[in-house]
Amino acid sequence: MAMTNSPTSPGQSLQLHDIHLPEQVSNYPIAPGWWLLLALIVMSAVWSFKKFKQRRRLNASKQQALTALEHNPSMNAKECLTLLKWAAMQYVNRQQLAKLYGDNFQDFLKKQLPEKHQASFIELSTAAFEAQYQASPTKIATATTDIDNDCLQATKLWLTHALPIMGPLGIVEPMSVDKPATFNKLVSQKQEQELSA
Numbered sequence: 001m002a003m004t005n006s007p008t009s010p011g012q013s014l015q016l017h018d019i020h021l022p023e024q025v026s027n028y029p030i031a032p033g034w035w036l037l038l039a040l041i042v043m044s045a046v047w048s049f050k051k052f053k054q055r056r057r058l059n060a061s062k063q064q065a066l067t068a069l070e071h072n073p074s075m076n077a078k079e080c081l082t083l084l085k086w087a088a089m090q091y092v093n094r095q096q097l098a099k100l101y102g103d104n105f106q107d108f109l110k111k112q113l114p115e116k117h118q119a120s121f122i123e124l125s126t127a128a129f130e131a132q133y134q135a136s137p138t139k140i141a142t143a144t145t146d147i148d149n150d151c152l153q154a155t156k157l158w159l160t161h162a163l164p165i166m167g168p169l170g171i172v173e174p175m176s177v178d179k180p181a182t183f184n185k186l187v188s189q190k191q192e193q194e195l196s197a
Contacts, residue, residue: 061090062163069156076144077128077151084109084155091165102129112162124154 065087069075075083088109089097100108106129110118128151131144 058164061087062159065159065163066156069152069159073152074148075152075155076148077131080148080151080155081105081128081132084158087159087163088112088165091163102133105129109158109162112165113158114161117157117161121154121157124150124157127151128154 065083068083069080072079085097085105097108106122106125109125110122113121127147131147
């Protein structure tokens with residue numbers, strides 16, 4: 001039995017072709033999915049950078065006030081209350097806040113804190129707010145030192161937990177468009193005015 005279906009007969013030579021490699025696959029043009037992924041990565045990086053800058057700008061006044069508090073650990077109650085008012089004015093309407101003093105200012109500060117910190121803030125700051133408008137201090141020096149220390153703790157508590165001030169729609173942008181005066185400049189201007197008077 002002879003093979004009749006074989007492609008080549010024993011007398012014919014096989015004509016084999018050389019192996020050809022397929023053409024090199026190009027990396028370009030990139031598939032649309034990769035372009036979309038690249039666009040999403042770039043947009044998320046830009047968004048994250050903007051949020052970072054916004055958060056940094058929002059916390060700039062807070063950090064400045066905390067730094068002033070750290071560099072002046074012997075602040076008296078009056079200076080602490082001035083620092084609190086300055087810090088609050090960086091985040092809310094200055095005209096409305098400037099009118100507040102005494103119990104009204106203390107109540108405003110209390111409302112900006114989370115509920116769990118409100119009681120300790122009131123306890124620490126009440127004596128300072130009561131002593132603020134007394135014409136002649138009748139308390140002895142140790143009581144004044146206790147008031148100053150309590151007010152210093154209340155100031156640190158408020159600056160740490162109340163800023164940036166939350167509005168009804170979320171975090172409120174600082175009110176000052178131009179660069180605000182630093183607290184240290186404010187204190188030095190008041191001291192110069194007191195010395196010249």
